[in-house]
Amino acid sequence: MSTEAAFRKNERRAALKLLPIPVLRRPYVILFVTLATGLCALPSFVSAYAVTLAVEVMIAGVFASGINLLTGYTGLVSLGQAMFLGLGGYGIAIGTALLGWPLWVSAPVTLVVVATIAAAIGAICTRTRGVEFLLITLAFSQMFYGAAIKLRWTNGSDGMTGIPRPDLSLLGVSADSPATFYYYVLAVSALALLLLWRIVSSPFGSILVGIRESESRMMSMGYAVASYKIGSFALAAVICAVAGILQSQYTYFVSPDSMSWQMSGEGVLMVIIGGANVILGPFVGAAIFVVVKQALTLITDEYNLFFGIFFMLVVAFFRGGVLGTVNSLIGKRR
Amino acid sequence: MQHFLIQVLNGVQLSMLVFLLAVGLTLIFGLMNILNLAHGAFFTMGAYFGLVIAKHTGSFWLALLIGPLLPFVAGFVLQFFILQPLAQRGRSTHLDLALLTFGLLFATAGAVEYIYGSAFHSIATPDVLKGRIALLGIEYPLYRLFIIAIGIAIALTLVLVIDRTLVGATLRAGVDNREMVTALGININVLFALVFGFGSALAGFAGVVAAPVMSIYSSMGIGIVVTTFVVVVVGGLGNLRGSFYASLIVGMTDTFAQAFLPEVELFAVYALLIVVMIFRPQGLFGAVGRVA
Numbered sequence: 001m002s003t004e005a006a007f008r009k010n011e012r013r014a015a016l017k018l019l020p021i022p023v024l025r026r027p028y029v030i031l032f033v034t035l036a037t038g039l040c041a042l043p044s045f046v047s048a049y050a051v052t053l054a055v056e057v058m059i060a061g062v063f064a065s066g067i068n069l070l071t072g073y074t075g076l077v078s079l080g081q082a083m084f085l086g087l088g089g090y091g092i093a094i095g096t097a098l099l100g101w102p103l104w105v106s107a108p109v110t111l112v113v114v115a116t117i118a119a120a121i122g123a124i125c126t127r128t129r130g131v132e133f134l135l136i137t138l139a140f141s142q143m144f145y146g147a148a149i150k151l152r153w154t155n156g157s158d159g160m161t162g163i164p165r166p167d168l169s170l171l172g173v174s175a176d177s178p179a180t181f182y183y184y185v186l187a188v189s190a191l192a193l194l195l196l197w198r199i200v201s202s203p204f205g206s207i208l209v210g211i212r213e214s215e216s217r218m219m220s221m222g223y224a225v226a227s228y229k230i231g232s233f234a235l236a237a238v239i240c241a242v243a244g245i246l247q248s249q250y251t252y253f254v255s256p257d258s259m260s261w262q263m264s265g266e267g268v269l270m271v272i273i274g275g276a277n278v279i280l281g282p283f284v285g286a287a288i289f290v291v292v293k294q295a296l297t298l299i300t301d302e303y304n305l306f307f308g309i310f311f312m313l314v315v316a317f318f319r320g321g322v323l324g325t326v327n328s329l330i331g332k333r334r
Numbered sequence: 335m336q337h338f339l340i341q342v343l344n345g346v347q348l349s350m351l352v353f354l355l356a357v358g359l360t361l362i363f364g365l366m367n368i369l370n371l372a373h374g375a376f377f378t379m380g381a382y383f384g385l386v387i388a389k390h391t392g393s394f395w396l397a398l399l400i401g402p403l404l405p406f407v408a409g410f411v412l413q414f415f416i417l418q419p420l421a422q423r424g425r426s427t428h429l430d431l432a433l434l435t436f437g438l439l440f441a442t443a444g445a446v447e448y449i450y451g452s453a454f455h456s457i458a459t460p461d462v463l464k465g466r467i468a469l470l471g472i473e474y475p476l477y478r479l480f481i482i483a484i485g486i487a488i489a490l491t492l493v494l495v496i497d498r499t500l501v502g503a504t505l506r507a508g509v510d511n512r513e514m515v516t517a518l519g520i521n522i523n524v525l526f527a528l529v530f531g532f533g534s535a536l537a538g539f540a541g542v543v544a545a546p547v548m549s550i551y552s553s554m555g556i557g558i559v560v561t562t563f564v565v566v567v568v569g570g571l572g573n574l575r576g577s578f579y580a581s582l583i584v585g586m587t588d589t590f591a592q593a594f595l596p597e598v599e600l601f602a603v604y605a606l607l608i609v610v611m612i613f614r615p616q617g618l619f620g621a622v623g624r625v626a
Contacts, residue, residue: 077429079436124608127615131369131432132571135563136611139604142560146600261560265436272433302448304553308441315434316420 039186043179051182053294057287058189059246064270064282065196066239071268072276073200074232075212076126079264080137083144084237086259087114088244090148093160093254098153103164107245114241115234122233126226129215141259148256159255163248175249185246192242197279199235208232209277240267262307269311275323284322336472341593342586347478347547349585350485354540355562356569356577357492358409358533364509364572366526368417372435373537373562374555375442376405380538381550382446385455394460394546401542402535409534412438414527439556447552457545481543488536489578496574505529509572561588564607570617579619 043051067081088110095106125136149157165175166184173180199205207228210218219225248254257263266289274285296306359373384401388394417431459477466473496502507515508522516522541555548554561584569580584603591602598605610618 143604305444311437
């Protein structure tokens with residue numbers, strides 16, 4: 001292939017990737033409507049166990065979506081996103097249990113605080129790239145993990161209990177019932193997904209993808225690349241913190257383990273399984289991951305062994321992820 | 335004052351252990367551009383293999399000699415049969431390879447737990463190195479001094495090998511210009527796999543050396559490897575001399591935090607890393623030039 005043709009091909013490929021997510025094409029509308037109806041009707045025709053699984057999938061999916069914004073769209077692979085998952089959980093735990101604030105104050109304050117912290121951390125981390133970025137995000141999360149174990153006023157390694165679920169008595173229901181909590185998580189996940197979809201289909205999102213594809217090109221086009229990366233880092237952190245809040249409400253509990261290294265790895269794995277830089281990818285990945293994990297804990301105690309092997313196989317042979325594979329199959333057919 | 339001196343020696347001892355791990359990590363990164371997150375796995379592997387040998391032969395020295403062989407083979411196989419082909423097929427970037435080794439780290443911890451359970455083990459200190467010796471007004475365990483001596487000996491040997499021998503020259507050339515080395519008729523894939531194996535063997539060696547002073551358990555490698563990452567980043571990724579100095583800095587920070595400020599014990603090292611990243615994102619010794 002001549003240089004000229006190769007250049008053209010690259011240009012075309014870049015242009016394709018810069019196109020916003022297909023917005024209102026009919027198959028997508030049908031897909032979304034079916035999905036939404038199915039999810040709303042779910043608790044009435046499956047077992048209680050399946051409903052809790054669905055809740056876990058959605059929470060994990062929100063967490064992985066946060067990672068996807070940073071890793072899939074902006075191209076920054078982080079192994080420290082669990083710190084924001086943990087900060088979200090600890091945020092509302094501290095707000096409600098220690099400061100005595102109601103949940104509707106604690107939750108937004110938590111998100112604002114996480115965004116601020118993440119912007120500061122992001123400003124430091126995004127000075128590096130590639131494996132150095134991966135290592136420094138890991139170091140930051142280990143630092144928070146260490147702090148959470150040491151701090152006595154958050155009960156150290158025992159963690160904090162008694163995290164409240166939202167008070168839905170106005171609607172005449174109690175969030176303590178699994179089905180109601182399911183709808184609450186569904187609503188929050190849908191909102192998070194909507195927010196994410198708006199972000200990645202906005203010009204801001206296109207710039208993030210541009211940074212992923214060629215940082216120097218974006219820089220020479222005059223974009224303040226550093227600020228965009230910090231912005232992406234902070235937004236991703238907020239989405240992860242939302243997952244952290246849901247997670248701690250789901251278990252009524254938060255502990256330093258939610259910030260562990262392995263937790264960050266699990267999030268990255270979900271993104272890879274589902275397909276990075278596809279908006280629904282993390283949810284598909286989360287579904288596969290949660291089901292596989294449940295199945296594994298039924299068969300064996302050696303979760304680490306199988307988690308490790310599963311992780312290696314996915315990274316080595318399944319790079320595009322489920323939705324990536326589906327997309328490229330559709331692409332081939334056209 | 336005596337307490338202080340003991341802490342200094344403890345710090346140096348920890349630094350040397352971390353350095354043994356950091357050597358492999360930084361050599362592998364410098365040469366192959368692969369961040370081996372599974373480096374801690376080789377530490378665990380060496381310790382357990384050493385434990386098996388020590389149990390069967392009753393000799394610490396045999397364990398020290400043979401223990402690193404398993405991680406050597408494992409490292410060679412990992413690079414030659416898994417990482418290298420994946421990289422060559424262009425399927426994976428070096429970030430993917432890093433994630434793959436992340437899986438390997440947990441798989442190894444899980445496998446070890448499956449075989450040996452989650453109990454804590456230890457290798458007995460050899461008779462020659464038992465006891466304490468008087469030193470500058472304090473009594474210090476002989477074995478810990480032995481660890482310090484081994485660390486310094488290996489650092490010196492490496493500097494000599496890399497600066498003064500043909501093998502070292504080939505390595506340095508490999509870092510600078512891979513294609514040129516290949517053109518000179520050197521099978522770079524084998525060389526890389528050997529270096530990978532050697533770095534893993536050093537990590538395994540560190541595992542055996544650490545066994546008499548630390549416990550052997552299935553996830554022992556996961557904890558120490560994060561400290562090692564801090565060392566290689568502070569020292570500048572791929573910089574051998576830098577990682578020696580950085581080992582000392584990190585080892586000292588960690589030991590002193592534990593001894594004098596136990597509240598910050600778990601995050602003093604990371605705070606150090608963050609300060610370094612703010613002022614010198616390329617590492618403290620990044621400008622010194624890569625040795626390998």
